[in-house]
Amino acid sequence: MGVYQHLEEYVGLPVITFNEDTDVAETGEGDGEGDGHGAGGDPLPPAGEVAWSVGTSFDEEAFGDVFARFLRTVDTAEVTALIIGYWGASYDSGAADPVALLTEVAGSFPKLRALFLGDITGEESEISWIEHSDITPLFAAFPDLERFEVRGAQGLGLDPIKSDRLKVLRFESGGLPAGVVRAVGASELPNLEHLDLWLGEDNYGGDATVADLAPFLGGERLPALRHLGLEDSEIQDEIAAAVAGAPVVARLESLSLAMGVLTDQGAEALLAGQPLTHLRELDLHHHFLSDAMVERVRAALPGVQVNLDDQEKPDGDWHYIAVSE
Template identity: 45%
Template structure:
């Protein structure tokens, strides 16, 4: 999962690992960091306890009323224990975390758990508990639940997965999120639970669901060609400033459908990195868009793997 690295920042704040014991260096102010709370369940000698104990220590050591960004890292054996426990503890502390604006659930890297092994839960309880939350991020699609919600403040959603369940996708798209400006969804592959199909995206592509949306990422999909073709005629594109179709199985056929659709020259950037395009198609895309000021990322051309599916194409992140 090379494109699912440890978070370096959240809400524009640098990610800082909370430690009960410091080396004498003063901790940042509560509002100067995106605080990552995590434990290592595989090393009994590391001095950490449970995630609940670490979170309690955090609330005592750092002024919770000033915390603006919180990163939930490894909470235990994440392939057996769901995120319901750490999420529930954060929700229970809502009356103390009065300035919280951003939460990321599941900041685990491959050495801790493959992305499709991370057991998630209903993350919308965070939205209910924190009506002023502006950014919600999630890594891992297994057992992810996102029943439709109404939230007036949420501006950004990121869901990174090796396979996004269709039910969770539909819940996001059926939600009332009038302030939403950024939506990034890693749709993944069917072998790891990504059972959504292009018709499931219809409410989003219509352009009527999220009127303030300016950035759209539909990434890391084995259906990247079909998605690109749908984007070519999707009304939502007219309101976008940036479009991300990276990390999937995009080939010349999908890129051609994208270019032959509606104009994309109003975009400031188009991200297609990790793709299966030929050099002539790369040139065609660059020549069509870059003279109009569109920044196009065509890095990471991939070669098909023999014996992998009909075309040998693969997403950047799956297992």
């Protein structure tokens, strides 16, 4: 999943985009039927058979207006997967708060199970410029969510949450605030299987420390966790050293320390720590390992699918994460 192209598939469903260019003959307006047709007369696909992406573009139709048209046109009672694209920014007259809009109409989405907040490409907004609000209300408004993902972290707020349904939780950012990391760590998510945190760098608000990761590494609060991603970090070596002795690793099926400033020091700590041979996948792509260390890692994990793509070279003394601004 990249940050420079829109999703074409989500939770196994093809993505249908509903934006300022969507020209539909709206039928059932106001009666909840939502059986809109395209401008050429072709009916829109059944609402529950696709993932719907709703967004606008800079200086085009206001996101709130696009979203209102979507509600009138599509039978949202059948929607299971929703993607929120560009909704504007503080310098855009059409800016909106998607959290407020979604929570206000949560009852219109009784079958919603997957939500991606911020499928916004670099051309629309750099990842660290995406402006958020407190996302905590979404989890109360949509208690049956099984998958939640968010891109961007400027202004992002989160309090500890409780959910017996959530299985996948992902944060994509160039700098994830420590407060958000700590809130996730304090949450009650007994059935969470997949967790990804793009921690980013301090210049863009990524101020979490290894100590903030203790709840994830201990694993007690996440008994069902099978995939852990602690990625895109400027302290990737410190994270690798902590992971090397972390109790949670023994029950993981996949581990990602990708996209960050991983050097031979961090890889050495991993190899000297607990066995990783039980893993199905180890993702270390975008790294600063030497050729010799790359070979050592491969040789030490013959039965593991190890991703060591994107071997980077430092610019002098400067090592860089994959996604920042």
